[in-house]
Amino acid sequence: MKGFKNFVMQGNVIDLAVGVVIGGAFTALIGAFVDNLIQPVINVFGGQNPAGLAFRIIQGNDGTLVDIGAVISAVIAFLITAAVVYFVFVLPISSARRLDRKRRGLPEEEETPISEDIVLLTEIRDALTARPGSAAQPGGTTPQV
Incomplete structure (x- = not known):
């Protein structure tokens, strides 16, 4: 109680x-x-x-x-x-x-800055999608066929 x-x-x-x-x-x-x-x-x-x-x-x-x-x-x-x-x-x-x-x-109270982890993960995602033969483009968009 x-x-x-x-x-x-x-x-x-x-x-x-x-x-x-x-x-x-x-x-x-x-x-x-x-x-x-x-x-x-x-x-x-x-x-x-x-x-x-x-x-x-x-x-x-x-x-x-x-x-x-x-x-x-x-x-x-x-x-x-x-x-x-x-x-x-x-x-x-x-x-x-x-x-x-x-x-x-x-x-x-201040705005929470973007953590280094998020910046690093964003860079990794963009690098992976920018590889030749990748299905997605940087920024999370996929090409239209």
């Missing part, structure tokens, strides 16, 4: 749980915003068509409805969600972690 308690109390698990709950509520909010404010504006471009930018491939068959406006609305909802998540959650948390590292006197 102690191991389970340690697992649940890890910061990553709690962060994930909070993210899922907030994400669910936020999805409903963005969905309502797009369905009730953005979708009607997009449907204006459908002209006199009562379905907006939607059309039926076969008249009278609801299964053949192609709703371009709904796709555009979904893209807009995704972009709004991604922007809000980035500016409200990711950016402030990243800044807070950077400040915390600075306050504790830890070095800034």
Whole structure:
């Protein structure tokens, strides 16, 4: 039971749980915003068509409805969600972690350099594929016949 308690109390698990709950509520909010404010504006471009930018491939068959406006609305909802998540959650948390590292006197996180092993393996791969009679060209591409 102690191991389970340690697992649940890890910061990553709690962060994930909070993210899922907030994400669910936020999805409903963005969905309502797009369905009730953005979708009607997009449907204006459908002209006199009562379905907006939607059309039926076969008249009278609801299964053949192609709703371009709904796709555009979904893209807009995704972009709004991604922007809000980035500016409200990711950016402030990243800044807070950077400040915390600075306050504790830890070095800034740097990008991991490419290891010498990866560079060496890449050179070996390119040398093997560059041999006469090799089926592949350097860079991992194969010639078309």
